[in-house]
Amino acid sequence: MTDGDRQPDAAAAFDALGAAYEKAFAGSEAHRASLEWLLERLAPGSRVLDVGSGTGRPTAETLAAAGHRVLGVDLSPVMVELAARQVPDAEFRRADIRELPLTDGSYDAVCVYFSLLQMSRAQQSEVVGRLVRALRPGGHMVLATVPLDVEGVDAVFMGQPVRVTSFAAGDFTALADAAGLTVLREEQTLFTPAHPEAVPEPHLFLYARRD
Numbered sequence: 606m607t608d609g610d611r612q613p614d615a616a617a618a619f620d621a622l623g624a625a626y627e628k629a630f631a632g633s634e635a636h637r638a639s640l641e642w643l644l645e646r647l648a649p650g651s652r653v654l655d656v657g658s659g660t661g662r663p664t665a666e667t668l669a670a671a672g673h674r675v676l677g678v679d680l681s682p683v684m685v686e687l688a689a690r691q692v693p694d695a696e697f698r699r700a701d702i703r704e705l706p707l708t709d710g711s712y713d714a715v716c717v718y719f720s721l722l723q724m725s726r727a728q729q730s731e732v733v734g735r736l737v738r739a740l741r742p743g744g745h746m747v748l749a750t751v752p753l754d755v756e757g758v759d760a761v762f763m764g765q766p767v768r769v770t771s772f773a774a775g776d777f778t779a780l781a782d783a784a785g786l787t788v789l790r791e792e793q794t795l796f797t798p799a800h801p802e803a804v805p806e807p808h809l810f811l812y813a814r815r816d
């Protein structure tokens with residue numbers, strides 16, 4: 606919990622989950638397919654920002670193994686420590702993406718896999734807008750979320766209290782459009798994490814480009 610408002614704290618939840626998160630989501634074929642799509646579009650040695658990089662797997666690991674220069678940013682110190690150990694060929698930094706200064710046009714690709722869900726809707730829009738500006742024109746972005754029309758809902762995720770805010774699928778795609786992305790493809794799946802306290806969850810993957 607944060608000191609002031611006693612709301613569930615995203616970093617605390619993911620500190621507690623650590624490697625259990627990776628294990629639970631390792632079976633996501635849609636996540637791996639989206640990385641394959643991205644790899645097909647990256648020039649050698651591309652600069653990639655992975656927002657909410659978690660344990661570094663599969664995203665940073667897959668991209669770094671292909672020779673790309675990956676910076677992973679995560680709020681959770683436990684996740685950053687795990688990722689740095691598991692993926693030594695990528696760089697990881699503990700930071701809140703809402704506060705991290707970003708230089709316009711400085712990345713060839715940006716990945717956002719399920720890392721917006723603990724932000725308000727306004728913050729999600731603002732962050733995606735800044736990430737689009739951090740992409741060079743022609744650069745690609747994969748955005749993945751749980752497409753539900755919920756705002757500030759208290760939930761239990763793999764045994765951890767979390768407060769979740771998201772958008773229905775059409776509204777999330779509209780957010781990406783409004784931020785300046787061209788959505789080239791959308792994939793929707795229902796995924797059940799491999800964890801005794803997990804329930805099936807809808808996943809939306811947007812494959813996009815900054816034109």
Ligand SMILES: C[S@@+](CC[C@H](N)C(=O)[O-])C[C@H]1O[C@@H](n2cnc3c(N)ncnc32)[C@H](O)[C@@H]1O
Nearest residue numbers: 615619657658659679680681701702718719720
């Ligand atoms: C659901 S996990 C997904 C991890 C990874 N992207 C994946 O798909 O395997 C979300 C991650 O985003 C991080 N996160 C949440 N809010 C964040 C923020 N404001 N800034 C940076 N990281 C954040 C969490 O700490 C967590 O590691």
